[in-house]
Amino acid sequence: MNKWYSIFTAMVLAIGVLAGCGAQQEEEETSTTEEEQAEELTVDVQISEGDEMIAEDEFKVEEGTTLMEVMESNYEVExxxxxxxxxxxxxxxxxxKMAWMYTINGEEVMVGANEYELEDGDEVLFNYQSWE
Structure with missing residues (x-):
């Protein structure tokens, strides 16, 4: 009887250990899936003053990042x-009557940079120009 009790106890412990390993693997897979969901976007930013190019950069950002966040993180901006x-x-x-105007993918944008959420492949051009 003790022999069967020992075998039964060993089997229950083995099942418990295997179940714990399975749960850990499932948790790791869930973490990977969540990281994949936080999609990384690529955006291009150009800054020019008339015909003179001041900066031309490519950035990798997370989905939901605003244009203002990118600008303040990478340039001297007020x-x-x-x-x-x-x-x-x-x-x-x-x-x-000179100011910074910007376009996204060649289209004028009528919201502040703090409101515009970047999308993958966006091409942003800030140009110092006359507002007339």
Missing amino acids: QTEGFINSIEGIPTNEEE
């Missing part, structure tokens, strides 16, 4: 209420 008014030390000039 902003007011989500609208960029100075990049790399070049400020808006109201007397000459």
Whole structure:
């Protein structure tokens, strides 16, 4: 009887250990899936003053990242209420009516950089130009 009790106890322990390993493997697979869901996007940012290119960079960012987050992390930027008014030390000039305008994939954007969530493949162009 003791022999059968020992065998039964060993089997229960073995099943418990295997079940624990299976749960750990499932948890690791779940973590990998969550990481894959936080998709990485590629965006291109160009900054120009007239015809002169100041910067041309490619960034990898997580889904949900705003344009403002990218700009503040990588360039010297000043902003007011989500609208960029100075990049790399070049400020808006109201007397000459010059300001930083930007396009995404060739289209003018009518929201502040803090509101625009980047999408994979976006091509952003900031250009210092006349607003007239």
